Structures are given as C-alpha cells and as structure tokens.
Amino acid sequence: MTSSLSLVQRQIIESPLDLRLFVAGRAGTGKTTAGVERMRHLLAQGVRADSVLMLTPQRTMQEPYLDLLYSPERGAGGEVTSATIGGLARRMCDLFWPLAAEAAGFKHPDQPPVFLTLETAQYYMAYLARPLLEQGYFQSLTIDRNRLYSQILDNLNKAAVVGFPHTKIGEMMDSAWFGDPVQRRIYQDAQEAANIFRAYCLEHNLLDFSLQLEIFSNILWNEGHVREYLKRTYRHLIYDNVEEDAPRAHDIIGEWLAEFDSALLLYDTDAGYRYFLGGDSVTGYALADACDERIELTESFVSSQNIIGLSDMLVSAITHRETENFNTENVLEFILTHYYPDMLDHVVARIKSLVEDDGIPPSEIVVLAPYLSDALRFAVTHRLEVAGIPWRSHRPSRSLRDEPASRTLLTLSALAHPQWNIRPTKFDAAHALMFALNTDLIRAQLLTEIVYRPPFDTLRAFDEIKPETQERITYALGERFTNLRNWIDEYRQSAPQPLDFFLRRLFGEVLSQPDYGFHSNMDAVRVASSLIESIKKFRQVMEPTISDLTGFNGASSDGNGPGENLSGLGLGKEYIAMLEDGVIAAQYLEAWRSENNETVLVAPAHTFLMMNHPVTTQFWLDPGSSGWVQRLAQPLTHPYVLSRHWEAGRLWTDADEVNAETESLARLTGGLLSRCREKIILALADLGETGYEQRGSLLRAFQKVLQTQGREA
Numbered sequence: 001m002t003s004s005l006s007l008v009q010r011q012i013i014e015s016p017l018d019l020r021l022f023v024a025g026r027a028g029t030g031k032t033t034a035g036v037e038r039m040r041h042l043l044a045q046g047v048r049a050d051s052v053l054m055l056t057p058q059r060t061m062q063e064p065y066l067d068l069l070y071s072p073e074r075g076a077g078g079e080v081t082s083a084t085i086g087g088l089a090r091r092m093c094d095l096f097w098p099l100a101a102e103a104a105g106f107k108h109p110d111q112p113p114v115f116l117t118l119e120t121a122q123y124y125m126a127y128l129a130r131p132l133l134e135q136g137y138f139q140s141l142t143i144d145r146n147r148l149y150s151q152i153l154d155n156l157n158k159a160a161v162v163g164f165p166h167t168k169i170g171e172m173m174d175s176a177w178f179g180d181p182v183q184r185r186i187y188q189d190a191q192e193a194a195n196i197f198r199a200y201c202l203e204h205n206l207l208d209f210s211l212q213l214e215i216f217s218n219i220l221w222n223e224g225h226v227r228e229y230l231k232r233t234y235r236h237l238i239y240d241n242v243e244e245d246a247p248r249a250h251d252i253i254g255e256w257l258a259e260f261d262s263a264l265l266l267y268d269t270d271a272g273y274r275y276f277l278g279g280d281s282v283t284g285y286a287l288a289d290a291c292d293e294r295i296e297l298t299e300s301f302v303s304s305q306n307i308i309g310l311s312d313m314l315v316s317a318i319t320h321r322e323t324e325n326f327n328t329e330n331v332l333e334f335i336l337t338h339y340y341p342d343m344l345d346h347v348v349a350r351i352k353s354l355v356e357d358d359g360i361p362p363s364e365i366v367v368l369a370p371y372l373s374d375a376l377r378f379a380v381t382h383r384l385e386v387a388g389i390p391w392r393s394h395r396p397s398r399s400l401r402d403e404p405a406s407r408t409l410l411t412l413s414a415l416a417h418p419q420w421n422i423r424p425t426k427f428d429a430a431h432a433l434m435f436a437l438n439t440d441l442i443r444a445q446l447l448t449e450i451v452y453r454p455p456f457d458t459l460r461a462f463d464e465i466k467p468e469t470q471e472r473i474t475y476a477l478g479e480r481f482t483n484l485r486n487w488i489d490e491y492r493q494s495a496p497q498p499l500d501f502f503l504r505r506l507f508g509e510v511l512s513q514p515d516y517g518f519h520s521n522m523d524a525v526r527v528a529s530s531l532i533e534s535i536k537k538f539r540q541v542m543e544p545t546i547s548d549l550t551g552f553n554g555a556s557s558d559g560n561g562p563g564e565n566l567s568g569l570g571l572g573k574e575y576i577a578m579l580e581d582g583v584i585a586a587q588y589l590e591a592w593r594s595e596n597n598e599t600v601l602v603a604p605a606h607t608f609l610m611m612n613h614p615v616t617t618q619f620w621l622d623p624g625s626s627g628w629v630q631r632l633a634q635p636l637t638h639p640y641v642l643s644r645h646w647e648a649g650r651l652w653t654d655a656d657e658v659n660a661e662t663e664s665l666a667r668l669t670g671g672l673l674s675r676c677r678e679k680i681i682l683a684l685a686d687l688g689e690t691g692y693e694q695r696g697s698l699l700r701a702f703q704k705v706l707q708t709q710g711r712e713a
Contacts, residue, residue, distance in 0.1 A: 013037045020263040022288040025297030027674035031266040050078030053234040057245040085249035089216035107203045120541040121208040125149040137189040151636035158642040160210035161246030161278035176641040178651040190636045237263040243281040244274040250283040257290045270670045276639040302614040306331045311673035317701040318666045335683040343685040348383040364616035366601045370627030390599040401579045405524035406531045408435040420573040423456040437480045438517040499572030500535040614675040624694030629665045
C-alpha cells in the first residue's frame, strides 16, 4: 500500500503525534485511505489501541477501518474504539447513569435505563400514538402509520442532533408554513405526540436515540468527571466524513479537539448527502478553525480526467454556471429505446458485453435509479439472472416484512406456534414452502392445496397424498417437505422457545441444509441474520417493560397479549403483529457489508453514495425521471426548516424548494461521478417506468452539456 500513496498522503499519515489536521477533498482523492493508513501508523508507533477514537457519522462508513482492525496483521493488545457520536452517547449514558438520571428528569433514577433501538422506539410510539389517532389526531393526513411514527421520531432526533428543544418542533415548522391552514393542525398534533412520547420515556427510564444524545450533550458533556474520563481514555482522534455528521456532534468535537494529542479530520468538499438526517456540512467545515493545519487533496485516484470534466460540466449545467468545455465522447454513452422493458433488456445486454467482451468484473458495474421499486428491482435482477450475471441489491428503505426470506421464516414460525392463533393464508404458505424447499411455485401450490387445509392449524403428511400426485410433486421435494414437517411437529410437542431461539434452530437444523432454499442463497442468509437480530433486540428491550404495555395492539391481561408473561415467549406473536403493521423496519449492518463483492450492484443512487465504493462503469436508469431531483413527501417533518441555518419565522416558499432541489441534484451527480472510473451509461426510454414521457431536470442538464459540444443524445 505504501508504494501507491502520494507524497501528500504520506505527509498526512506520518504527521507528528501532537498535530491536529483537517484534510479536505472530493471523493476519490484518497482521504479515507490516508485515514486507514494513519491508524496503522499510530499503532505501529506504539500508540495504545484503546487510546484511539475513530468516529464516523454512521457505522456503515467504518468498513475500511474495521477491515484493518480485524485483520491478522494487527497486533495483540487493546481495541480501537470505533463509534458514532450516538454510540458514544449511549456508552456514556450507560456508564454515568447515576450522574444523568435525576438531572434529566427521569421518574426512577435509582433504576437502570432501557435503551431503545429504532424498532422498539417505533413500537412505543405506536403504543402512544394509536389512542391519539382514535381521537381524531392527524385526521386530514393520508399516510401509512409506520411513516407517521417514524417521522415523529425523526423530529425528535433532529431536535437532538441540531440542538434545539424538542418542544419547539411544531412551532418551527408552523412558522415556515405557507399553504393550507389544515397543515398547521398537523404540526400541532405531531408536537403533542412527540411530547407524550418524551414524557413516557422519562417516566419509564426509556432512552431513544434523541434522549441519549440530549443527555450526553446537555448534561454529561458538561460534567467534569465525564470530561476527565473521556480526556484520559482517548488521546488520538480519526474523524472521517465530517461533512455528513450533525451540528451537535461538531459542537462536541470542536470543544474536545484541543484535548487530543493528535487528530485527523477528513472532509468531503462536495458531499453532504445526509442533510435529511440532520447532517450539516457547514458546521463540519467550521472545525477546520480548531485544527493546527489544513490540507486539501486535489488529485483523484478514481476518476479519469474526462469523467472529472463531465462532472464539472454537468454540475455547472444544473446550477446554471459557466465552466470549461471537456470532451465527453469516450465517457458518456446512451441507451435509447421507446419502451421501458426494451431499455432494461438493452441495459442487461450491455452489462453482459462489458463482462464477457471487455473483461470488466461484475463488481465494477453498478445499476442506479433514483428509487428502486419492487417492480424495477425484479425486472432488472431477473434479466441479470437469465443472462447468467451475478448480482446483489441493496435498498435500506426496504422493510424486513417485504423480504421473501423473512416472510418465509415468519410463516413457518406461525405454523410452529399454534398457541399464537395466527393462521397464514394459503398464498403465504405456498410461497413459504416454495422458498424454504427450493422448488417452483406450481409444485409448492399443489403441495399446499393438499397438506394445508382448514382449520389451517397444521401441515398434513406427504404420505397421505395419492401416489400419482406424489409423482407430480416429486419424491425429492416430498422428502424435504417431510423433514421440515417432522421438525415442526417435534418442536410443537416441546416447550416453546423465544422466537429468535426458534429461528436459529430452524435455520441451522433444516433450512440451511443442502437442497433447501437458504443453503446457497447468500441474500436470504443476510435477511435471516437481520431478522433474527431484530427479534433478539426487540425481546431484550421489551422483556423488562412489557407489563407496562398491557392493552397495546388489542392485548389485555387475560393472557392473550404482550402482558401474558415476562419470559419473552409471547413476544414472538407481538413482533409479527408489529412487523405486519409496518412498525418495525430497521436496517442492519450486515446489509451494508461487502463480503459478496463479485456481483453487479443494483441500488438507489443515494444508497450507492453512502456505500462509498467506486466502480468502473455506472448505469443511470431513466435520467428523465423527476425522482432524481424531488424530495420525498414528509408532511410531519422538514430537513431544511429544522436546521441551524433556517431563519426563524421565514416562510418556506416554492423558490426555496427549487433551490434545495437544484443543490441536492448537483451534490448527487457530482458524488456519483466522483465514484466512477471510466464511463457513465444513460438508459432512457421515451416512455418511463410509469408509462409517461419523462423530461426531468437531470435530463435537461445532460442535454445542455451535449449542446455545448455539438452532440445529440
């Protein structure tokens, strides 16, 4: 690695152990590489690993550092702390709970805290918001309940990461609203729901992300004992992707910097993609003033000069600025068709050509869209499968309940627990058998029609099927089904286990075995791992507090709901009910890890940016779609108004929306091109995915670029 480093990178890596450096540059200029090598250098110089703090805005950005920390070359000794500010806040709240509990206003400061995950926070929010909905709150709003719950929690999180009282959320959004007066009532309702949730947390020692961060930044950070502990523990800091973190994180690091022996802050000059989560590139760049030196990296190790030129021209076309003219002929290619399915056919054919004729590895190709609907995901991945091209897909917004692998596991769980009184439909049972037994839908449906009959409380034996029908189904499939059925029957005769225990056994003893659906399907294995982790965390949080939720989701103390016992056995039914209700939809780190790299990636554009993996060729689907530029509709929250840079009392107008969309599109396209080595291929159809002609801002910008060169799309 050392031989491929630039002189400036070596200067950063080998900088004195008493220097605080701020390094800025575009994506692809080697900032993270320098950060990883700086960590290697610190450890090689004898710096104690447990005195090094490595921060990123979210855990998924830590992968290059974790690869080093988990590698065999790392010596024995302490562990480098890899964390986010939120993770650090949680640790401090846990460690110094006696100092914080009473000052924060908890009703039971003598009792331990219960830390909520995203899922369990949504669970409690649903418990508290459902009575409000029945009373007529949010009556004028048409929105899925899970989105309603998550947006109220998002408001609380923004208050914490930006640094304003959570009681001001509704007031701030109301003062900026210019439109239908009914929306003002929705802001009031959202504020009341947030207040009720916060009061409930204080009463029951529950700490969601927003409360953890507020306690850390408002109380513990100002405690001398806590500051002294942090100062004594961490002597060296590496802080990557500073621009994506939140203002409150920047405040804390700004005050803390002088106390580190050394610090390396890495800042992407053209990023800021997490603004909708409270990220603030402006307050991040201000940290440069607290550092001893600034270094700017300008040489890209990823993009060719023509790609960089295309990026500059495209961003200038979007923002209506003048720039130097570059030759884009060798880096910009078009796929033009009339119909959308034909376009996808041509995309996959071009991918096959790149892999087989040009020798480009599948891992160096990515297919991007503004949004990745279920239909589009299936249409692309099915074509890739038919063409024999390995693929993977990553869509963080996709709920666990939408994954075929998780639906299979939960359907089999319901069949194994008749006491839950959950009767899967024949449709769900057929799809579960199809996936679990690794067969086709026709055989799975035929098998289901025979073995799964009213009262739908058990599976009949394969031996009871007529011989001629057994032959149609095949005896090999019958053997796999019999093994699965016998395993479930044996489990039903034994004492029930918590759902995550049950699924670990079912997966390990049956579904992961040869010829079953999970044996070689790595994507299904990832989903199963995420589901089991989700259930385990749900059980761990809910077991100590479930008695307080008697009456939630139609439950009562008669033994039919979540209050039936505190062992966690009844929580499996409650988990499934919440998953079906759309409440639980968290994502897990396994989904971001890149073990299976030798595949074509199919993903939304913003997701690819946050993965931060450059590729040789990018396919941009339907650049005429408005989805590349428009913000998602969020009627209960507003990322721009709930920020430090919005002037109090100023109205959010259409002009502000247009400016925000323009800025966002410029960031998006610049970021994508910074992660492209050689070629962008635009795939356009006269009629878009929805069947209508598309002429969005991104396509107009490309047309402007081509016109300056005398080219035509």
